[in-house]
Amino acid sequence: MSLRPTRRRIPRLLALLGLAALPLLAACETAPGTGRSIFTGGMSAADETELGTREHRKIVPQFGGAYADTAVTGYIASIGDLLARTSETPNTKFTFTVLDTPIVNAFALPGGYVYITRGLLALADNEAEVAGVLAHEIGHVTARHSAERYGQTVTANVIGLGLGLLLGRGPATDLYGAVAGVALRSYSREQEYESDLLGVRYMARAGYDPGAMASFLSRLRAHSRFESELRGEPGKADRFDIMQTHPRTADRIARAIREAGAKTVADPITARDRYLDKIDGLLYGDNPSQGLVRGRRFLHPGLRFAFEVPQGFRLFNGAKRVTARGPEGATIAFERAKRAARGPMTAYLTQVWAEGVRLREVESLTINGMAAATGFARGRKGGRGRSGAVDLRLVAIRTDPQTIYHMIFETPVRLTAALARDLRETTYSFRRLSAAEAARLKPRRLRIHRTGAGETAAAIAAAMPFEDHRLRRFLVLNGLARDQSFPAGQRVKTVTE
Numbered sequence: 129m130s131l132r133p134t135r136r137r138i139p140r141l142l143a144l145l146g147l148a149a150l151p152l153l154a155a156c157e158t159a160p161g162t163g164r165s166i167f168t169g170g171m172s173a174a175d176e177t178e179l180g181t182r183e184h185r186k187i188v189p190q191f192g193g194a195y196a197d198t199a200v201t202g203y204i205a206s207i208g209d210l211l212a213r214t215s216e217t218p219n220t221k222f223t224f225t226v227l228d229t230p231i232v233n234a235f236a237l238p239g240g241y242v243y244i245t246r247g248l249l250a251l252a253d254n255e256a257e258v259a260g261v262l263a264h265e266i267g268h269v270t271a272r273h274s275a276e277r278y279g280q281t282v283t284a285n286v287i288g289l290g291l292g293l294l295l296g297r298g299p300a301t302d303l304y305g306a307v308a309g310v311a312l313r314s315y316s317r318e319q320e321y322e323s324d325l326l327g328v329r330y331m332a333r334a335g336y337d338p339g340a341m342a343s344f345l346s347r348l349r350a351h352s353r354f355e356s357e358l359r360g361e362p363g364k365a366d367r368f369d370i371m372q373t374h375p376r377t378a379d380r381i382a383r384a385i386r387e388a389g390a391k392t393v394a395d396p397i398t399a400r401d402r403y404l405d406k407i408d409g410l411l412y413g414d415n416p417s418q419g420l421v422r423g424r425r426f427l428h429p430g431l432r433f434a435f436e437v438p439q440g441f442r443l444f445n446g447a448k449r450v451t452a453r454g455p456e457g458a459t460i461a462f463e464r465a466k467r468a469a470r471g472p473m474t475a476y477l478t479q480v481w482a483e484g485v486r487l488r489e490v491e492s493l494t495i496n497g498m499a500a501a502t503g504f505a506r507g508r509k510g511g512r513g514r515s516g517a518v519d520l521r522l523v524a525i526r527t528d529p530q531t532i533y534h535m536i537f538e539t540p541v542r543l544t545a546a547l548a549r550d551l552r553e554t555t556y557s558f559r560r561l562s563a564a565e566a567a568r569l570k571p572r573r574l575r576i577h578r579t580g581a582g583e584t585a586a587a588i589a590a591a592m593p594f595e596d597h598r599l600r601r602f603l604v605l606n607g608l609a610r611d612q613s614f615p616a617g618q619r620v621k622t623v624t625e
């Protein structure tokens with residue numbers, strides 16, 4: 129269960145819990161961007177910088193690390209610096225980081241840390257659209273929304289503790305424990321509007337067309353919609369997606385542009401050609417060092433293993449685990465064990481990994497020469513939507529004395545028998561990759577393609593190295609609504625291997 133107190137509910141909850149609100153009230157400060165008084169939990173500008181610096185080190189590895197191509201990262205930082213110099217705090221040091229992940233997102237930490245993913249860069253059409261994203265994030269910093277969120281986290285933890293004691297469950301310490309959890313929490317609509325207002329102001333001052341903010345939003349929407357369909361959850365944004373963390377609408381952006389009072393930019397910068405030149409060759413999709421999804425196969429050239437999931441399952445490569453979603457909520461999760469253990473794998477399974485769980489049908493296995501063990505449990509899953517009885521099949525595989533991997537098959541009880549054979553095949557598909565196989569795995573890259581006269585979107589898309597939805601992927605990548613033929617010499621984005 130997760131408690132998600134909103135700002136409005138906080139004072140009432142505090143009153144209910146009989147907690148003194150006084151120390152919290154003293155923690156309001158003025159945000160330079162908006163001049164508005166905000167609640168930061170007593171965080172000074174120096175505190176913000178210190179917090180940001182500390183969190184920066186933790187958050188970068190959680191999103192695949194910093195993208196290594198300095199031609200790209202230097203370019204993005206130069207756009208960010210140009211915008212930041214037009215802000216209310218032109219002398220504040222901003223740090224712009226391109227994160228090496230296919231996730232489409234941008235966010236900010238207190239102390240001027242702004243992040244943008246290479247997944248987002250691949251989706252943008254020109255420099256002005258990226259400037260719009262950076263300007264919006266700078267707005268979150270100068271309006272001190274990022275600091276405000278940390279202030280709220282303190283309050284949330286206070287409340288969590290209180291409720292926990294009331295309900296006799298002990299302190300709810302995991303409320304917003306993870307750093308990424310705070311960075312990825314949604315802003316309020318009011319905060320989004322403030323950041324758009326500020327972002328429009330910075331864009332106009334730097335010479336960009338603020339309208340690029342709105343044009344990029346429609347690309348983000350189309351991308352989010354497609355991703356949610358791929359996941360089999362149409363209309364539901366992924367929690368790591370920018371549409372989830374920055375809830376914005378075209379209407380409100382249009383209103384921000386009108387109300388920002390920014391002067392109309394004569395001859396605004398769009399810089400499409402410059403932008404496309406810079407992102408030509410950008411890594412697309414997974415970085416091989418994080419493992420690659422290729423259709424129903426997952427291959428990790430660095431850790432040198434591979435496995436394949438059944439037909440009807442779709443793989444997602446996450447920072448901590450690989451997940452495959454199948455029919456009716458059936459899932460396969462794959463992760464590396466925190467620590468390895470010596471001795472029989474059945475002992476590891478029952479005494480270390482699943483300690484305290486009543487496992488049935490425990491047996492030891494040999495999977496492609498590797499020691500493994502499996503066990504079965506039936507449980508009940510709570511929560512909204514897919515609740516009910518589920519079967520869990522656990523498989524632990526030791527690839528070397530230091531490394532154990534976990535596979536967790538979760539199936540609705542009524543599907544377990546029907547999927548048993550498929551899941552068994554997935555278990556036995558786990559194998560080591562040879563050095564030669566690993567070396568052959570190349571990342572996909574974004575390429576800028578110049579169209580020939582009459583060339584169609586479908587024809588260009590057909591050459592992209594994807595197993596499915598090639599045309600749709602091409603259209604989303606290029607912000608197009610439907611198949612069309614191009615005139616000679618138009619520049620479009622495509623993906624190659």
Ligand SMILES: [Zn+2]
Binds near residue numbers: 264268320323373375
């Ligand atoms: Zn935002």
